[in-house]
Amino acid sequence: MKYIDKKLLLILLAGVSVLFAAAQDEDPIRFQVDHRIRPSDKAGYGQLEMTIRVPNKSILFKKSGEEFEAKLDVTISILHNGKKIAGDTWFETITTRSYEKTIASNQYTELKKTYELKAEDMTVVVYVADILTQRKGKKEFTAELSLFKDTAWFLGEVFPADEPIHVDSSKTPPVRYIRFIFSAAGKEGKEKFTFRIFDDGKKIREGYFFVNLKKSPRDYAFPVSIDELGYKTYTLELSTMIDDKEIRRSTRFQIRWEEMSPLIHDLDLAVRQMRYLRMTNFIQADEYQKMLNATGDEQKKLFQDFWKRNDPSPNTPNNELMNEYFHRIELANQLFSGFLDGWESDRGMIYTIFGEPDDVEQHTFDLSTKPYIIWYYHNLNRQFVFMDYTGFGDYQLTQPVFDVTY
Known part of the structure; x- marks a missing residue:
């Protein structure tokens, strides 16, 4: 044995x-696309924010003088009912002086774009190509901007903040928590929000909080304790009442350790x-x-x-x-x-x-x-x-x- x-x-x-x-060398280039949908200050519109993350190790860097250089060809197409209504195409040059950063699994190149679009569901197609190797990749998703249509005020998507876990040492024992962010517009005054955490569809936690909203579009944050949550993926649901109807937004989040794959x-x-x-x-x-x-x-x-x-x-x-x-x-x-x-x-x-x-x-x-x-x-x-x-x-x-x- x-x-x-x-x-x-x-x-x-x-x-x-x-x-x-x-x-x-043969597979499509690997990358991920994160998107956020926020309300706009323009009636009947919403904002689509996109972040394209390309792992450095999935593209080819070429030595150029004292630097290592890679080149990407990026295309974003936004379609409504099959017709292109917005998008961009551009070349992106990535440089670094560190060879280790060209092959490290935790090094990414981030490309960001924001679009203001009508409050209709959109199909978004993203192409990324490595110019040096001609390897290509494609991602496609639906941006549900229709959630900003025909309501008295608007609640954007909810998502975990891109920041480390917080620790509140003033409590005994200390409490670990992460923050979630949501956006809202069109409402002035105090509103109640309820959050629920689900593990494989089973509700394991529920709480509520109040927020003094402003009419102009803006982000709001709230903390959620992660004590007693294990290393796995959960779903957080945020809800409030708009026009006497419960409106819900949800996001998946994961409890991770830095050294974990x-x-x-x-x-x-x-x-x-x-x-x-x-x-x-x-x-x-x-x-x-x-x-x-x-x-x-x-x-x-x-x-x-x-x-x-x-x-x-x-x-x-x-x-x-x-x-x-x-x-x-x-x-x-x-x-x-x-x-x-x-x-x-x-x-x-x-x-x-x-x-x-x-x-x-x-x-x-x-x-x-x-x-x-x-x-x-x-x-x-x-x-x-x-x-x-x-x-x-x-x-x-x-x-x-x-x-x-x-």
């Missing part, structure tokens, strides 16, 4: 530098997803069982201690091994989800442990047998056969791989 343990470490470390490097969104789930490390003896049975059974701060400490011990570069802010493992979990979900989440399927298990196969042989139309697929790992001298016993695309291993299961 020690052999498997060391072999898995080598396979994961290889993935950090090799397995997904080739795929990145951005690919992990739920600590309980992340611990369960570590079962392949147990099956390969990369984590011992008693340590894994203790982590599974733990809750709250105890589970957090056990999780952090394990990955800290297995950090291949402890003097850097990123744990490449943890990032690689959960990156494979994420890719398994994208590639193999069906009756189960992709990571729980047999193909997801093999993909997570061994990475992308060197060759894939498909037999989906053989009349004499059920559909099956063979994955080849030439460097490991291994092959795995998956058969679709049901005919619904649920490919299962034809033979067990490990003596240990979990």
Whole structure:
């Protein structure tokens, strides 16, 4: 079993530098678009604020004198009923003197745009292209500006403030909280607002507060305690009464730790997803069982201690091994989800442990047998056969791989 343990470490470390490097050259450029909708001081209009975040490591930087330089081609198209009514196209040059910033996973380039638009739902399409590699990416979303239509006053979207967790040390024990921001316009005076927090659709907290509103558009902030909230994603709902009707806005937010991989969104789930490390003896049975059974701060400490011990570069802010493992979990979900989440399927298990196969042989139309697929790992001298016993695309291993299961 020690052999498997060391072999898995080598396979994961290889993935950090090799397995997904080739795929990145072929995949669309990765970026994200955040948008906020706010009321306008112009009747029948709203404001759309957009932030495009492009990870530096997903684009190519070229040495130019003392600097490293990358170039992006960006296009924003805003459509109403299929007709373009607004947008921009421009070239963006990004420069840095630090090579480390060109490859760091926590370095982003942010591009911001604001548009004043009629109070109608809009389709927004964003294209980003890396000029040096010609890799391109596309994002599309609906901007619901119709929420500013035909009401006595206007309530914009609610979203978490882009700032660290606050600690109120004046209370015993100290209270940790984050702030949420919403915008409003068209109303003067004191109004009551109610907030609710949901965990997987179940309400776990509720509170209310009053705000002295001003008629002109502006932002307002309110605090929400995060004590007793675990490392996972929640939904906050904000509501108030407009024209004798309850108006609601909602946003998702996540409690995070700075040293945690951005690919992990739920600590309980992340611990369960570590079962392949147990099956390969990369984590011992008693340590894994203790982590599974733990809750709250105890589970957090056990999780952090394990990955800290297995950090291949402890003097850097990123744990490449943890990032690689959960990156494979994420890719398994994208590639193999069906009756189960992709990571729980047999193909997801093999993909997570061994990475992308060197060759894939498909037999989906053989009349004499059920559909099956063979994955080849030439460097490991291994092959795995998956058969679709049901005919619904649920490919299962034809033979067990490990003596240990979990």
